[in-house]
Amino acid sequence: MPKRPQAHTTGPGLSQISVPPQPPAPDIPTALLGNLTPAQFMRQYWQKKPLLVRQAIPGVTPPVSRDALFEMAGEDAEARLVTHFRHKWQMQQGPFAAGDLPSVRQRAWTLLVQGVDLHNDCARALLERFRFVPDVRLDDLMMSYATDGGGVGAHFDSYDVFLLQVHGKRRWRIGAQRDLSLRADLPLKVLQHFEPDEEWLLEPGDMLYLPPHIAHDGVAEGECMTCSIGFRAPSADELTTQFLYYLAERGELSARSSAARYRDPQQTAVQHPAQLPDALVERVEAILAKATWNSRHVASFLGTHFSEPKPHVVFEPPQRPLDEMRFIRRALISGLRLDRKTLLLYDNRSYFLNGEENRVSGLKKWLPELADKRYLTAARFLTLSSDSSVTALLHEWYCAGWIQIGAHA
Ligand code: SIN
Numbered sequence: 001m002p003k004r005p006q007a008h009t010t011g012p013g014l015s016q017i018s019v020p021p022q023p024p025a026p027d028i029p030t031a032l033l034g035n036l037t038p039a040q041f042m043r044q045y046w047q048k049k050p051l052l053v054r055q056a057i058p059g060v061t062p063p064v065s066r067d068a069l070f071e072m073a074g075e076d077a078e079a080r081l082v083t084h085f086r087h088k089w090q091m092q093q094g095p096f097a098a099g100d101l102p103s104v105r106q107r108a109w110t111l112l113v114q115g116v117d118l119h120n121d122c123a124r125a126l127l128e129r130f131r132f133v134p135d136v137r138l139d140d141l142m143m144s145y146a147t148d149g150g151g152v153g154a155h156f157d158s159y160d161v162f163l164l165q166v167h168g169k170r171r172w173r174i175g176a177q178r179d180l181s182l183r184a185d186l187p188l189k190v191l192q193h194f195e196p197d198e199e200w201l202l203e204p205g206d207m208l209y210l211p212p213h214i215a216h217d218g219v220a221e222g223e224c225m226t227c228s229i230g231f232r233a234p235s236a237d238e239l240t241t242q243f244l245y246y247l248a249e250r251g252e253l254s255a256r257s258s259a260a261r262y263r264d265p266q267q268t269a270v271q272h273p274a275q276l277p278d279a280l281v282e283r284v285e286a287i288l289a290k291a292t293w294n295s296r297h298v299a300s301f302l303g304t305h306f307s308e309p310k311p312h313v314v315f316e317p318p319q320r321p322l323d324e325m326r327f328i329r330r331a332l333i334s335g336l337r338l339d340r341k342t343l344l345l346y347d348n349r350s351y352f353l354n355g356e357e358n359r360v361s362g363l364k365k366w367l368p369e370l371a372d373k374r375y376l377t378a379a380r381f382l383t384l385s386s387d388s389s390v391t392a393l394l395h396e397w398y399c400a401g402w403i404q405i406g407a408h409a
């Protein structure tokens with residue numbers, strides 16, 4: 001996979017952040033949430049009801065320019081093009097080469113690019129503001145570009161979303177309807193009937209929070225860019241499948257079963273070889289009934305599963321890595337930060353780094369600190385630098401491309 005150049009243009013507003021971005025503290029009112037505290041927002045709105053916030057981020061500019069977004073859609077970012085030409089919905093999957101996209105002068109089309117935070121530090125910085133919700137729930141930052149009249153049709157999502165207007169205007173209509181049946185004749189999810197009960201025109205800096213299953217339709221008024229901060233809400237089926245797979249892969253299921261493999265010493269000769277024997281069903285049922293687990297297995301699974309980088313994520317180790325001494329000297333001047341693609345979670349027994357669990361006897365304070373803040377200042381690194389096991393570990397992460405020198409990008 002070709003390496004992504006770091007040349008994507010960034011909007012001036014977010015690129016000028018001079019301190020590492022921080023999520024708002026739970027009990028401090030924030031403009032981002034209409035002067036509610038994150039704690040109040042979570043209690044009153046999260047997963048419950050929509051919230052419109054005027055000027056959530058005043059003066060916001062797109063974290064990625066239009067041209068840079070088009071460039072991303074031609075590379076390894078997941079991209080979709082939705083057109084609504086002559087009242088006909090169509091959808092195409094990327095990548096899109098320069099000539100594949102319609103002209104920006106043509107009405108009614110939208111380009112959606114998923115996981116922009118994985119490719120751009122300003123987009124990652126924007127996502128940081130939403131870390132009053134646990135990282136395991138945070139999915140990605142999707143960006144859309146639309147020409148006048150563009151949108152993706154009236155639909156609902158199964159997850160929570162913050163829709164932040166970053167350029168131009170978009171008219172949103174929403175409805176809490178029960179009938180969520182979809183049109184079967186289309187290549188994208190469009191509701192059969194849409195009964196909006198509220199409508200707003202969002203301008204740059206305005207934001208709309210929607211809990212799952214609220215019907216919505218956003219139509220661009222002129223050229224428009226929207227950032228969707230999306231959360232993940234795996235289904236019970238998905239979690240169960242992944243969890244059982246996790247246990248089986250580690251031999252945890254057979255370890256608890258009396259027979260590690262199916263056996264049938266009592267099997268008699270049969271006249272109907274194609275028939276599934278009742279006894280076999282009973283024996284397998286008994287094996288399955290012995291599958292047990294505890295909360296430690298569940299925590300290990302969740303930490304591993306939710307810190308697993310998405311498919312296609314490729315870390316970029318430094319081309320000429322500094323040796324450990326030079327690395328320490330540089331970190332003592334500039335500090336360190338997690339790479340924007342790194343996922344680092346922890347609980348009281350383990351830390352989970354990019355899909356791997358590492359059990360530790362008593363987590364040292366710096367690890368949860370780095371995981372929560374995603375950076376270590378030079379001053380904080382100085383306090384750790386006398387412990388050679390810590391500097392060796394951080395150097396290893398640096399060589400793998402999991403952390404970067406510099407407390408902020
Ligand atoms: C968009 O940004 O165009 C669509 C976002 C959504 O409706 O979920």
Ligand code: CO
Binds near residue numbers: 155156216
């Ligand atoms: Co939606």
